[in-house]
Amino acid sequence: DVKVTQSSRYLVKRTGEKVFLECVQDMDHENMFWYRQDPGLGLRLIYFSYDVKMKEKGDIPEGYSVSREKKERFSLILESASTNQTSMYLCASSPRPRGGETQYFGPGTRLLVL
Amino acid sequence: GEDVEQSLFLSVREGDSSVINCTYTDSSSTYLYWYKQEPGAGLQLLTYIFSNMDMKQDQRLTVLLNKKDKHLSLRIADTQTGDSAIYFCAERSDYKLSFGAGTTVTVRA
Numbered sequence: 001d002v003k004v005t006q007s008s009r010y011l012v013k014r015t016g017e018k019v020f021l022e023c024v025q026d027m028d029h030e031n032m033f034w035y036r037q038d039p040g041l042g043l044r045l046i047y048f049s050y051d052v053k054m055k056e057k058g059d060i061p062e063g064y065s066v067s068r069e070k071k072e073r074f075s076l077i078l079e080s081a082s083t084n085q086t087s088m089y090l091c092a093s094s095p096r097p098r099g100g101e102t103q104y105f106g107p108g109t110r111l112l113v114l
Numbered sequence: 115g116e117d118v119e120q121s122l123f124l125s126v127r128e129g130d131s132s133v134i135n136c137t138y139t140d141s142s143s144t145y146l147y148w149y150k151q152e153p154g155a156g157l158q159l160l161t162y163i164f165s166n167m168d169m170k171q172d173q174r175l176t177v178l179l180n181k182k183d184k185h186l187s188l189r190i191a192d193t194q195t196g197d198s199a200i201y202f203c204a205e206r207s208d209y210k211l212s213f214g215a216g217t218t219v220t221v222r223a
Binding site: 004041048094104 | 118
């Protein structure tokens with residue numbers, strides 16, 4: 001079974017703090033993704049990576065950066081957390097597209113910025 | 115860009131069928147997916163359909179695809195309380211997915 005783990009289920013941070021969200025997958029997948037989920041908006045892609053040290057901006061990259069130093073790990077960084085970044089953050093991974101292969105999701109990190 | 119739309123809420127009586135509808139805009143989508151999210155959990159893949167198919171059935175789940183109208187639906191037969199969740203449809207273009215806002219399904223006794 002594919003396993004995607006995220007470092008924290010719940011996180012409370014203060015405005016201006018630097019925040020690291022970690023994601024690890026154990027299936028040797030090439031692609032990894034960070035989304036944020038907000039009620040009524042569904043999932044919005046922040047960044048994705050299709051290989052080690054490679055990254056591409058998604059639909060809402062502002063205020064975020066990412067790091068992929070190893071294939072199994074993809075980190076999301078909030079350089080200076082703001083209250084509008086309070087959200088549920090979901091990490092996903094997928095192999096290179098072949099057939100119906102899709103993305104496998106972690107359990108999510110619920111971040112509250114005060 | 116891609117745009118996927120679905121209604122936000124559905125209430126259904128236990129034992130009845132649920133039908134969740136979705137429309138998408140990207141005609142180059144190769145696969146379309148349905149995901150389920152239970153409270154406090156990540157997304158779990160339920161089923162998917164290749165874009166050249168009209169229908170796919172998997173136990174209690176039936177997916178219908180109308181490619182001409184870019185309309186996707188998920189039917190859950192004999193809906194149970196454990197089916198209460200948020201259901202997301204998603205379209206795939208290359209290796210990126212575009213998600214709808216999610217339909218919250220509430221099953222009442």
